[in-house]
Amino acid sequence: MKLYIYEHCPFCARARMIFGLKNIPVEEHVLLSDDSGTPQSMIGEKMVPILQKDDGSYMPESLDIVDYIDNNYGGKPILVGSQSSEISALIKQLQHYDYKLECPRYIKLGLAEFATQHAIDDFVANKTKKIGSFDACLEQTDELVMSVSNILDKLAPLIVSAHACNGNLSLDDILLFPVLRNLTCVKNLTFPPKIKAYLESMSRQSKVNLFFDQAV
CATH class of the missing domain: 3.40.30.10 (Glutaredoxin)
Structure with a gap:
């Protein structure tokens, strides 16, 4: 495949x-x-x-x-755990802010989809229509980081295990980890210990890399 x-x-x-x-x-x-x-x-x-x-x-x-x-594939289904309406609500709250934090940074991470200047220019043009200028978004970093940090502080107590947010792998992990993972490209953002442990564990389990080393 x-x-x-x-x-x-x-x-x-x-x-x-x-x-x-x-x-x-x-x-x-x-x-x-x-x-x-x-x-x-x-x-x-x-x-x-x-x-x-x-x-x-x-x-x-x-x-x-x-x-x-x-x-x-791969035997029995593994996403059998329960889901949390509280986690779902916090994911939606994070999505109010994360786009403006992340989009201006994606093009600075050395990612393969931005290997050409035309690809970068096309991305910038498309996203600017939705979030405004990248420079203006970057100027809002401190304010956006504060808003995201407040949400992460609410999320941290809900993480039951570093191996699965609700204790057993569920659709919540599929929805939550990518949102948190993309925030690792924001250098100014500090993750609560429980969330950082979850990020690192889920990255190992899923073999999907984090952006801490490239963070801007």
Whole structure:
């Protein structure tokens, strides 16, 4: 199987996680951020992740990929734990702020999807329409970090285990880890110990890297 992704994409991280958690081999292919032709030839639109199955057919949508792999490969399903409405609510709160913190930093991390200047320029042009200028977002770093830190402080007591946020692997881990993982690209942000331990453990389990070493 092949998985077409961007390294920075939280939806792609969801799909990558299930392969890592179940130790299922998959070829990862990083598309350039400005490459619309490849995904359109596969699924008729520009989006990732895209899974190319063993039969050659293509499957988009991160949670569909997660469900397909968990239920059809690597033995019994592993995402069997309960979900938390409190964690779901805090994920939504984080998403009010994380885009402005992360987008201006993604292009500084040396990621494969931004290997060309045109790919960077295309990304900047598209995201500027949604969040305003990258420079203005960077100027808001302290304010945004404070807002995110307050949410992380509420989240930390809800993390039951470093190995699974609710104690047993669940869909909450698939939804939570990518959001937290992308925040590791923000150098100014300090994670509560329980959340940092969860990030590091989940990264090892899922084989999805963190951005601490590249943080800006």
